[in-house]
Amino acid sequence: MPENPTRVRRDVGRYVNDALRDRYFATCDAVYAMGAPARSETDVETSFGTTHVYRYGPADPAAESRTPVVLIHGAGYCSAMWYPNTPALSAERPVYALDTPGDAGRSVHREPMWQPERAAQWLDEALDALGLDRVHLVGSSYGGWLVLNMAHRRPGRLASVTALDPGGLEKVGLRFFAWVFVSLFASFAPTALRPRLASWLEQPAIAVPELRKWSQAGARAFRIRRPAPLPLTEDALRSIRTPLSLIMGKRSLLVHPQRQLERVPRLIPGARAEIIAATGHGPQIDHPDLVNARMLSFMEDVDSLDPAGVKGAGDA
Template sequence: MPENKNRVRRDVGRYVSDTLRDRYFAAADVLFAMGAPLRSETDVETSFGTTHVYRYGPTDPAAESRTPIVLIHGAAYSSAMWFPNTPGLSLDRPVYALDTPGDANRSVHREPMWQPERAAQWMDEALDALGLDEVHLVGSSYGGWLVLNQAHRRPERLASVTALDPGGLEKVGLRFFVWIFISLFATLAPKALRPRLAKWLDQPVLAIPEMREWIQLGARAYRIRRPAPLPLAEDALRSIRTPLYVIMGKHSLLVHPKRQLERVPRLVPGARAEIISATGHGPQIDHPDVVNARMLSFMEDVDSLGPAAVTADAHEA
């Protein structure tokens, strides 16, 4: 029987309609305009689809040759989430932000890549297509799982890895999904209540109108087709030799911060771990200047002193 080319695949993400997709892209562009000026946008092909890539800075030509930063966003959305961070990061060195296929963004998802080895293959192919042989990799939430998985499975291109309140350290619990559901519902609350809800939920996006609209449209426009990732086994974490920095929010509901503050440096040789107070799952959104400065300092240590000189550290700030 001939294959129906119009059949909707159930194992890849998709937009519900062109109209909602275009409205969502317009909302994302508002956030991009709030960040650093884009140097360029490009598409690169991988075995799993087309990956859309944003390129920023640096403004100083002398910094152009520095090891670049590659940003991997969280689940469901796009590189627009990095708008608080791109101005500070791109002053120091080149920055690339990758839209992960399978989430609501400008990449085109064609083949499933939720499996750990496939996810690592996708990232390696994307970096290779960009001509990036050495990068400082940064991931948030689900992107945190992706970068930890990369450090375990395909670390050859990685100068360092920074994981921001990441998946991959422990099983995603019910409390996190309840928080996501309540936060999404709270985006519909009256304007006067949003600051109070943002504080109560440790959800800064509720107080940023442009981000609130973007999240609402993304939830309506796109259907994700992948399971929640399983955490890395302890042996997998022990195998990581790439310099690692884990930053968690004190009120995170994705991880147990104090547990991971002790666990990560114990399992990963030389790893740094830190808890940022007055934030939950989005430390880089709540405190972009603080998190940017600490990430850049970590990368500077790796570049100037070498991986062997980056020593384990764990503390709450």
């Protein structure tokens, strides 16, 4: 019997309906407006669906030839989460922010890609379609797992990897899922309570109106259809030779920062690891000036040691 073309696949992320999707996109645009304006948007095709890409800066034409930055967001969100980071990063380098298929963005998910090799294949195909032969890859949370997985499986295009409070180092525990759900419910609290809850949960989305509406709309509109990623094995981490910077929040509930501060540099030669105080899972959101400076300094150091770092890159 032929497959019903209208049947909803259970292994592919989807929007509940068009009306909720469009309402969510309006909240996304309000968050994007808080960051640097995108120079362009484009869609590239991969084996797993259409990937929507935002291109930023730089303002200085001389910086166009610098190795670009590619940003991979966390689970359940889209590239709007990089609003505190796009102004500083795109002032120095070309920046590409990818909406991951399977998450609540403008990409279109058609085939499952949660398996590690498929995830690396998707990212490699997307970079290839953009004409990017060499990039500084940055990922947060689930995006951190994606970039660590890429460094292990397909490192050929990578000048460096920056992992921001990433998945991929430890099994995702109940405490993290509890924080996610409590944060979402707290966003519905009375206005007077929201700043206190935002501080207690270290979740700025609760207190910033644009972020609160964005997170609530995304939870209503989109259904993720993938399991939590398994951590990379120690052998997999030992295989990584791409320059790596690991930045964690001191009160992270996804990783145990002190444990990884010792473990990651021990397993990955030359890796940098740092803990940012007064933050949890979102150091680049809570302390953007500090983290942006750390990221740019790391990329500058990598490029200064590698002549390939001055090679140009394609434009979307």
